[in-house]
Amino acid sequence: MNLIDMGMRAQNAARVLAVSSAEARNAALTACARALLDHQNEILAQNALDLAAGTDSGLSPAMLDRLALTEARIAGMADGIRAVRDLPDPLNRVLENRVLSSGLLLEKISVPIGVIAVVYEARPNVTADSAALCLKSGNAVILRGGKEAIRSNTAIADALRAAVASAGLPEDAVQLVSDTSRESAAQLMRLNGYVDVLIPRGGKGLIRAVVENASVPVIETGAGTCHVYVDKEADLGMAAEILFNAKASRPSVCNACECVLVHKDVAEQFLPRAAKLLSQKNVEIRGDARVCAVLPCAVPATDEDWGKEYNDYILAAKVVDSIDEAMEHIYRYGTKHSECIVTENDEAAERFLNEVDAAAVYLNASTRFTDGGEFGMGAEIGISTQKLHARGPLGVRELTSMKYKLRGKGQVR
Amino acid sequence: MNLIDMGMRAQNAARVLAVSSAEARNAALTACARALLDHQNEILAQNALDLAAGTDSGLSPAMLDRLALTEARIAGMADGIRAVRDLPDPLNRVLENRVLSSGLLLEKISVPIGVIAVVYEARPNVTADSAALCLKSGNAVILRGGKEAIRSNTAIADALRAAVASAGLPEDAVQLVSDTSRESAAQLMRLNGYVDVLIPRGGKGLIRAVVENASVPVIETGAGTCHVYVDKEADLGMAAEILFNAKASRPSVCNACECVLVHKDVAEQFLPRAAKLLSQKNVEIRGDARVCAVLPCAVPATDEDWGKEYNDYILAAKVVDSIDEAMEHIYRYGTKHSECIVTENDEAAERFLNEVDAAAVYLNASTRFTDGGEFGMGAEIGISTQKLHARGPLGVRELTSMKYKLRGKGQVR
Numbered sequence: 001m002n003l004i005d006m007g008m009r010a011q012n013a014a015r016v017l018a019v020s021s022a023e024a025r026n027a028a029l030t031a032c033a034r035a036l037l038d039h040q041n042e043i044l045a046q047n048a049l050d051l052a053a054g055t056d057s058g059l060s061p062a063m064l065d066r067l068a069l070t071e072a073r074i075a076g077m078a079d080g081i082r083a084v085r086d087l088p089d090p091l092n093r094v095l096e097n098r099v100l101s102s103g104l105l106l107e108k109i110s111v112p113i114g115v116i117a118v119v120y121e122a123r124p125n126v127t128a129d130s131a132a133l134c135l136k137s138g139n140a141v142i143l144r145g146g147k148e149a150i151r152s153n154t155a156i157a158d159a160l161r162a163a164v165a166s167a168g169l170p171e172d173a174v175q176l177v178s179d180t181s182r183e184s185a186a187q188l189m190r191l192n193g194y195v196d197v198l199i200p201r202g203g204k205g206l207i208r209a210v211v212e213n214a215s216v217p218v219i220e221t222g223a224g225t226c227h228v229y230v231d232k233e234a235d236l237g238m239a240a241e242i243l244f245n246a247k248a249s250r251p252s253v254c255n256a257c258e259c260v261l262v263h264k265d266v267a268e269q270f271l272p273r274a275a276k277l278l279s280q281k282n283v284e285i286r287g288d289a290r291v292c293a294v295l296p297c298a299v300p301a302t303d304e305d306w307g308k309e310y311n312d313y314i315l316a317a318k319v320v321d322s323i324d325e326a327m328e329h330i331y332r333y334g335t336k337h338s339e340c341i342v343t344e345n346d347e348a349a350e351r352f353l354n355e356v357d358a359a360a361v362y363l364n365a366s367t368r369f370t371d372g373g374e375f376g377m378g379a380e381i382g383i384s385t386q387k388l389h390a391r392g393p394l395g396v397r398e399l400t401s402m403k404y405k406l407r408g409k410g411q412v413r
Numbered sequence: 414m415n416l417i418d419m420g421m422r423a424q425n426a427a428r429v430l431a432v433s434s435a436e437a438r439n440a441a442l443t444a445c446a447r448a449l450l451d452h453q454n455e456i457l458a459q460n461a462l463d464l465a466a467g468t469d470s471g472l473s474p475a476m477l478d479r480l481a482l483t484e485a486r487i488a489g490m491a492d493g494i495r496a497v498r499d500l501p502d503p504l505n506r507v508l509e510n511r512v513l514s515s516g517l518l519l520e521k522i523s524v525p526i527g528v529i530a531v532v533y534e535a536r537p538n539v540t541a542d543s544a545a546l547c548l549k550s551g552n553a554v555i556l557r558g559g560k561e562a563i564r565s566n567t568a569i570a571d572a573l574r575a576a577v578a579s580a581g582l583p584e585d586a587v588q589l590v591s592d593t594s595r596e597s598a599a600q601l602m603r604l605n606g607y608v609d610v611l612i613p614r615g616g617k618g619l620i621r622a623v624v625e626n627a628s629v630p631v632i633e634t635g636a637g638t639c640h641v642y643v644d645k646e647a648d649l650g651m652a653a654e655i656l657f658n659a660k661a662s663r664p665s666v667c668n669a670c671e672c673v674l675v676h677k678d679v680a681e682q683f684l685p686r687a688a689k690l691l692s693q694k695n696v697e698i699r700g701d702a703r704v705c706a707v708l709p710c711a712v713p714a715t716d717e718d719w720g721k722e723y724n725d726y727i728l729a730a731k732v733v734d735s736i737d738e739a740m741e742h743i744y745r746y747g748t749k750h751s752e753c754i755v756t757e758n759d760e761a762a763e764r765f766l767n768e769v770d771a772a773a774v775y776l777n778a779s780t781r782f783t784d785g786g787e788f789g790m791g792a793e794i795g796i797s798t799q800k801l802h803a804r805g806p807l808g809v810r811e812l813t814s815m816k817y818k819l820r821g822k823g824q825v826r
Contacts, residue, residue: 015744019768100789104778111770113800192624196800211605215625217801238823245825331428353818355432357524365517365821374826375817376513387526387609387814388630389802401800404788405766408778410651412658413787 003187006142006175007194010115013172014140018112020169022089025135028167029085032135033078035163036128039155040074046151047124054148059122066123067149077128077156080379084132087378090396091138105407110400112138114196117188118381119144119210121202124152130201131160131174133381137399140173142195144188146202147180154178189214196401199394201382204309219389221382224254224337225309226367229326229352230270231343232263238364239342240274245366246340248281252311254383255338255370259306259316261326264290267319271295283313290319307333323348327355334358337385338367359385359392416600419555419588420607423528426585427553431525433582435502438548441580442498445548446491448576449541452568453487459564460537467561472535479536480562490541490569493792497545500791503809504551518820523813525551527609530601531794532557532623534615537565543614544573544587546794550812553586555608557601559615560593567591602627609814612807614795617722632802634795637667637750638722639780642739642765643683644756645676651777652755653687656728658779659753661694665724667796668751668783672719672729674739677703680732684708696726703732720746736761740768747771750798751780772798772805 017025036043047069054064096108116139118130127143134141145153157176165171177184189198189210197217200210210218228246230239246257262270271294275285285291286305287298298317305316306329320326323341330339340362341352349363360370370392372380377395384390390398430438449456460482467477509521529552531543540556547554558566570589578584590597602611602623610630613623623631641659643652659670675683684707688698698704699718700711711730718729719742733739736754743752753775754765762776773783783805785793790808797803803811 015770018770098789100782100787102778102782102787104782104787106788114770212628214628217631217799219801235823241823241825249826349820353820357428357431357527358816360817360819363818363820365515365819365824366826368826369513369515369517369819369824370817374513374515374517375519376511386630388632391815392817402804403771404773404783404805405776406773406778406782407762407766407776410648410654411778411782412654413662413779413781 003177003184003191004194006177007115007191009172010140010142010175011194013170014112014114016170017138017140017173020138022091024167024169025138026085028135028164028169029081029132031163031167032132032160033081033085035159036074036078036081036156039159040071043074043152043155043159044069044071046155050149050151059148063122063148067152069124069152073125077125080129081132084136084379084396087136087396090136090400095402102411102413103409104411107405108402109405110397111403113399113401115140115142115194116399117142117144117191117195117198117216119185119188119198119200119202119206121146121206122148124149124156126201127153127156127176128160129379130381133379133396133399135164135173137396139399142175142177142188144177144185145180150178150180186213189216192216199382219382219384219394220386221384221394222254223309223335223385224256225258225307225333225335226255226338226340227259227261227330227334228257228340228342228367229261229323229330230263230266231323231341231345231348232265233345233348234266234270234342235344236266236270236273239270240277242340242342242364242366243274244277246368247315248278248283248313249368251313255367256311257315257340257367258308258310259318259333261318261320261329264319264321267291268294271317278315281313283315285315285317287317288319291317323351327352330356335385337383338362338370340365340367359383416590416597416604417607419590420528420604422585423553423555423588424607426583427525427527429583430551430553430586433551435504437580437582438551439498441548441577441582442494442545444576444580445545445573446494446498448572449487449491449494449569452572453484456487456565456568456572457482457484459568463562463564472561476535476561480565482537482565486538490538493542494545497549497792497809500549500809503549503813508815515824515826516822517824520818521815522818524816526812526814528553528555528607529812530555530557530604530608530611530629532598532601532611532613532615532619534559534619535561537562537569539614540566540569540589541573542792543794546792546809546812548577548586550809552812555588555590555601557590557598558593563591563593599626602629605629612795632795632797632807633799634797634807635667636722636748636798637669637796638671638720638746638748639668639751639753640672640674640743640747641670641753641755641780642674642736642743643676643679644736644754644758644761645678646758646761647679647683647755648757649679649683649686652683653690655753655755655777655779656687657690659781660728661691661696661726662781664726668780669724670728670753670780671721671723672731672746674731674733674742677732677734680704681707684730691728694726696728698728698730700730701732704730736764740765743769748798750796751775751783753778753780772796
């Protein structure tokens, strides 16, 4: 596997994409969506081989489910590509436009980033999603999926490449790394001069490996230990519904709530009410001493429960003396992803919204809304938990950079 | 040297800064400017020790000049701090404000990045400039200057820290790493969880070491191999003035021109005219065969001259057959910093502005304008040559991140 060669091909494709019209990129996306449906049988056949190999090698049922494709899932991928196509063009937006004191006319314009590398694990739909988001935003993409999905990914990428070429754009706009060894991922992380940004999508181990080892610019994604703070002036019915939704509607995702913090004045009323709702989904509550005193069903929490990302039907719970203690806990144990206060008190609400440092801070709403679709950005390539470049859902606009165009009449300095 | 301890102090200071008022930060900047003047004698005395040590260890005259402080230079640093103070507040700007389909009210607000680390070399003014830009933008800063300037930097940082404290903000908003060993820089580059972004300011070796070794997010700065392309429809008098300014007004900086590309149709007229101007500053011209055929004074260029950052009174020169050849040369050898076309032809101008990928692309103006001050951004902490987060001059706005505030009425998903 010659990743430098792939990097050069990606750069050449990126040059063409950077000056392509929105119409040409949209036509390529239309062709991509159709190609997935046209090649459905090959993709399903290759996926069956991946699933058989995965079963043999003892993948967990959850992993096998993430890996599995069906006609409906392929149709969903095609729909997703068309939805990305129908987003507004993120390129050539005029971000600023002003005359400098020198008389130069300055325009700040959105442009593609260039070459985006995506390192991910077993989900083959990431191949189609990432390719579509990059194509829409004029970027070439180098995809490095996990070995469990290599046959499925190859079939998908082949279909997409042919579709891009059929629409008159370079097939190397989409490339898949066929070598799924650790070495290929490591090499991609250090492909400076070819890769403009690397986005890891996957579990903590993957993210950590990328952050530790990459020399190319990285956007960290995905770690989410989100809290719901129930203030002493909360509407307790609303608070219970928000907590139930944030915890139990889809516990495996990064915007799910992992810990509830309850003001001491309302703990006795709120906790039994919330526990009753949560018991519908058999959520295990791990509480501090004050929670356990109110809730006989709660399991005593240990120090390891604070800040823990369960991604499961488990909830840490703590009684706090004040909003300050709640914010201090969030500062110490949160991952700056999504944090929520439930309160009817304006002053408490504004303090929390201003003082809590996270990509998304909620008043009286579930943390589950941190999502490109919900934010009106269309699909997302991940949720950034770093503060550089972009924070929160990464949609097509977040996959752009900018440049300054300056028009003069002979000005010198 | 316990950098983790410094990281924790910086984070605590950053928390206070993030919720401080613009007035409080401006008052701290006023105090900083005054403190430099009040402590002028100590700073000059420490600088004299640095200069003596530098002379003993054989620093070059250019290095000694960059290291040297005078009353006028300290006054300049104080003026710089006040100019940063007088910029508009970059925080709490409403970047977006809309109602989502769920009914949530979304606000996207500018916030500080958090903790910024700056690694730099021998110039003590970087200490004051960086501290001022970070303070204005609500960030805590960890400064790691070169060993040549450690006494000067310590005196400056001590004055600034006391000034910040006197204005009621935490002195740890500004910290200087007293250990100037390679190990301290290496440790800072891997201080994940404490440092939100690291900005290297200095020569190529420093930038490369940071890019290779850092695991914290980095903004690359400073590499500039800028070109001026003189089109066949250029105003040749204007082109010569622009080239002369871009090359010779200050050759040591990154926005200086290193290479001129001349269309073959105008080479015979343009090159002697430009050479005459450039000879005023004894600029050495290293030309390809076609340049040397026209200009007897030119030295034959070798392959190493293309893409070279001389930072000196030397200019590479090449005759090209077309605008396409010029853009191809820039693609291959440029550093995506600043590139210029001189032409009266609108079509050529628009092609160059659209197709050349650089932080700043100029029509009929000197590349020397790529500068925070000239762009109306105030001072800059560096010029980014990467495409993530910010490109071109990094002013106080570029030292901010953002967060989403979402206000609901009990929405769940």
